[in-house]
Every structure is written in C-alpha cells, then in structure tokens.
Amino acid sequence: MNWKLINKVLNILLVLIVAGYIGWFFYKQPKYDSGEIASEFSATLKDGSAFHLQDLKGKYVLLDFWGSWCGPCRRENPSLVALYNETRNMTFKASGGFEIVSIAIETKRESWEKAIQSDGLSWKYQIGEFERFKSPIATLYGVKEIPTKYFISPDGRILMVNPSIQEIKSYLDEQVE
Secondary structure: OOHHHHHHHHHHHHHHHHHHHHHHHHHHOOOOOOOOEOOOOEEEEOOOOEEEHHHHOOOEEEEEEEOOOOHHHHHHHHHHHHHHHHHOOOOEOOEOOEEEEEEEEOOOHHHHHHHHHHHOOOOOEEEEEOOHHHOHHHHHOOOOOOOEEEEEOOOOEEEEEOOOHHHHHHHHHHHEO
C-alpha cells in the first residue's frame, strides 16, 4: 500500500474540509455590524396595515428574524415574550420605548399564524416573509440563518448583532429613567 499517497490525499481532504467550514462561517455572518445605520424597509403587518421601520425612530427596536419551523427560534420565544412584557411600559433615557419587530422566514402563512398564537407573540409588529431567505427583508439584512437579531438604537444605529435576550434586557435596564 502506498501510505505516502494516502497521507497526501487525506491532508488535502482535511484542508478542503477546514476551508469549507471557514467559508461557511463567513457566508452565514449577518450583513451589518454594530455602529452601522439600520437599513430602512417597509412591509405589510399580519393585520394588513403598512409598516415602515423609520416610524419606530426614537425607540429601541429589536428586529427578530425567526421561523415557525425553527426549533431554536421557538425555544427562544418564551424569553422574548417575557422581555417584551417586562419592557413594554418602561420609559428609557433617550428613547420613547422598546418595540419588537418579528420577521418570519416562512413558506406557509398558516404555520406562521399558528406559531404566533401558540407562542403568545403579542406585539403588533409581525411580518411574514414567504420566500424564506430570498425574501426582500432577509436579503436586505443578509439573513442566511435564523434566529438572527439586530438590536437598534433610537437614532437608527445597530447596537448589537445577534445579542442574547439577557444582553438586550441588561442594556435596557441600564437605560431606564
């Protein structure tokens, strides 16, 4: 057996696997980073009303990209509901409040609506995108996996990318008047 050749082939294979993982990691990274201005978009909410991100200027905003079919998203939803319930009536130093904008990466409206009901997502700003990751808002924000979160300041700058619910809560606690 030619061990030298086998060793060379295995080394090349290992290099290709590592390069693939590194490439995949960078491909999955969100498009924007902390400090950048959040891109404006408009959409139609679940209730049929028009939505423009700019209408929420002056408030802290969490853009939450999720899906009814996403296990990690659904497991995180109770914490998101608790965060919303704890902060929805708070007054912050330089802000008119806190809002969550949920953007569902979906294919079926029925699954999305059922998940909203089942998980108790009671906030007004529910957007369904039914082209999965090719949908306009997901494309605009470079979302290639879910959950993906952007925490935005009252002046429209991205404060955090993919923060934990606890990081958001801690930040907001520091901003309470």
